[in-house]
Amino acid sequence: MKKTLRTLFALLLFWLSLGLYFTNRLMYMKKKDEDLILRREKEAGRYNPEEFESLPKREIDISSPFGYMIKALLVEPHQTNRYIIISHGVTETKINSIKYANLFLARGFNTLIYDHRRHGESGGKTTSFGHYEKFDLKTVVDWLKKEKGPQLELGIHGESMGAATMLLYAGLLEDGADFYIADCPFSDFKEQLSYLIKRDFKLVPSLLLPLGDALLRLRDKYSIRNVSPISVIENIKHPILFIHSQKDDFILPTMTKDLFEHKKGPKMLYLAANGRHAQSFNENRADYERVIDEFLQKYVDHALPS
Structure with missing residues (x-):
């Protein structure tokens, strides 16, 4: 006994x-070493410190509903009401968002990049893979809308966990942007963890x-079961561009295909030929930019007032 x-x-x-x-x-x-992220982006030519520092910008502190500061950078070289928020992936920082910011700066958007909770310069003790992060994203969106007024034209670009966070924000809290770009999100956290x-x-x-x-x-x-973009994707009415690398073996591309199939209304899908997880832009830059342009021309530019 x-x-x-x-x-x-x-x-x-x-x-x-x-x-x-x-x-x-x-x-x-x-998390990845922040100096490593900085060095990686510089050596790859995706972050040029001199060029980036020359842009008109300001540091922003936004109070999270969970009692810490969200650290953001607002980059505004254009006299326009068109803005895009970049939501980075887990273990990264807003330095990784600069490559996407540059892409949209070249297309006439001003950009806001920020560090998720427990990443970079932001506060917060834990990572929740979109559960708490979606409330922080709403806080960032609310701040920008209050700052720039009701005529704001807004997009959100998310990578990996940042893309899942964005979909949870738009599907559970508010469909608060005019368009979304979801790069390699997971469709369901429980399914992702099982894999x-x-x-x-x-x-x-x-x-x-x-x-x-x-x-x-x-x-x-919080529960793993509540972190499920696919369970709320049908609530998102505004256009979504879904992106995933076909060779991604961390978050499988079938997850993005499932999200695309469940999304109602305006949508596009781009499956990149090269690169593994979160490498669609890095390994397929020309095609990535072409698809972005097609999406903007189809769903965003035509909707702007003349």
Whole structure:
């Protein structure tokens, strides 16, 4: 009897330890070194410090509803009411957003780039893969609309977790932009975690996910099941351009295909031939820019007042 109890206790301790490790990996996911991000973008030619510093811009502090500051940069070289917000991926910072900002600056948009909670210069203790981040994005949108007035023409570009955050914001909180560009989002966090658990941990997801979800609800006050862009995609009425690399083996391109199929109304899909996760722009720049132009011409430019 004592041996059986010891065995049960050991198993319980093992699963609890595994659950804590799993939720720690989510809540405190290791971020990339910020100097590495800066050096990577400079060496790839996607960030030119001299050119970027020469642009008229200002640093913005926006109060998150969760009690910390969201650090943003508002770049405004154009006399226009056209703006785009760039929402970066997990482990990155707003430095990674500069390449996308430059793309839209060249097309006459002013841009706002910002650091997600627990990334870059922003506050916040945990990463929630879109759950809390969507409220921060709404706060950023609200700030920009208040600052620039009711005639604002607004787009949002999101990459990876930033794209999922954007879709959750638009589908759950408010369809508050005129257009969206979702680059390699996951469609459902539970499904994404199931895939990664099988791939990286070699475990059966149905054994780990319920425990992980229970611990996450206890520790960070949200459920994995609530982070599901595909469950709210039909609420988004404004145009969405979906982008994904065909060779992405981190977030599978089938997730973007599913999102595209479930989206009602105006939409476009671009599956990039080259590059892995979040590399569609880096590895297919000419095609990426061409598709952006086609999307803007089809769904955005024609809708502007003459």
